[in-house]
Amino acid sequence: MGMAGHVLKRILMMLAGYLVAVLVGLFAVAGIYAVLSSLPNAPEYFDVMGVTPIAALVVPPLGMFIYFLTIILTGMQTLFFALIAELFSLRNFLLHMIFGAASAAGGFALIWPDADINPERWPDIGIIAASGLVAGLVYWLIAGRDAGFRRPLFGR
Template sequence: MDSVFRLLLRILVIPIGLLAAILAGVAVILFGQWRIGALANQSLGLAPETWVAIMEALFTGTFLVTFLVSVMWLVALVGVLFAEVFAARSWLFHVANGAVSAFVGARLFPRISGEATAPADPFYILAAGLAGGLVYWLVAGWSAGFWKPVRSRPPSPTPQPPASAA
């Protein structure tokens, strides 16, 4: 019964971890490469029409970046499956999985990432993968493994044979 509960828990935790990793990758790209904070500071004195146009562009861009990072994490599912099958719980494994999958995902799908017109900065792609891998480990990777519990129960002591009265 304990293994069934653990399997159901892993089925719930893995998608939550993937969603958190996607959000972390999107945040790195939006605030790092796009410099959203600097854009907001510069646009305080703009006309309302310009401000609405900037917000529409940010909303659309955020949607597209979320799609891009989601595609990158489809590649990472191979590493997540490996971690679950072999109970790989190392944060280094999950961070490396995020970085490699972001880089490979951006190279496999260049039309989605916009590299056909302007190449994306690989620094921010790798940074998004590193951040996503770390966030995935914090949410779901530290307890990876369908069959291996995090804290195993101590073995029950074997009963000692009664001492013979002599």
């Protein structure tokens, strides 16, 4: 397989990793909200956020809307981070997790631009960033471990 084949393979791995990571990240958001809603003094809307996956499963168009909206909101920053990882062959899982958290928080900032100055949104930013950590780890498992457009000299 030539250089063009290797680059095409990497691009397809990046795309597959991103799509699966977004899905897992959405489940992580729902799971975190569900767990946190059981804590004392949790905000009321945490209960609603924990039940959203059930609504998304019962009404598939709603689930697809949430999935595609998440892809639109996080796509550009994720592409930027993925290209940096590929160009510099960055394969550290912690770095991919940080990239995922930054992408998720950036997507949240696109929905609520004043979230950083509104103290009521700070827990949401943390929850979204935590789900981005999970998504970044999933992306690393699928595409990040072998990051690099350049072919390795030996082995694979």
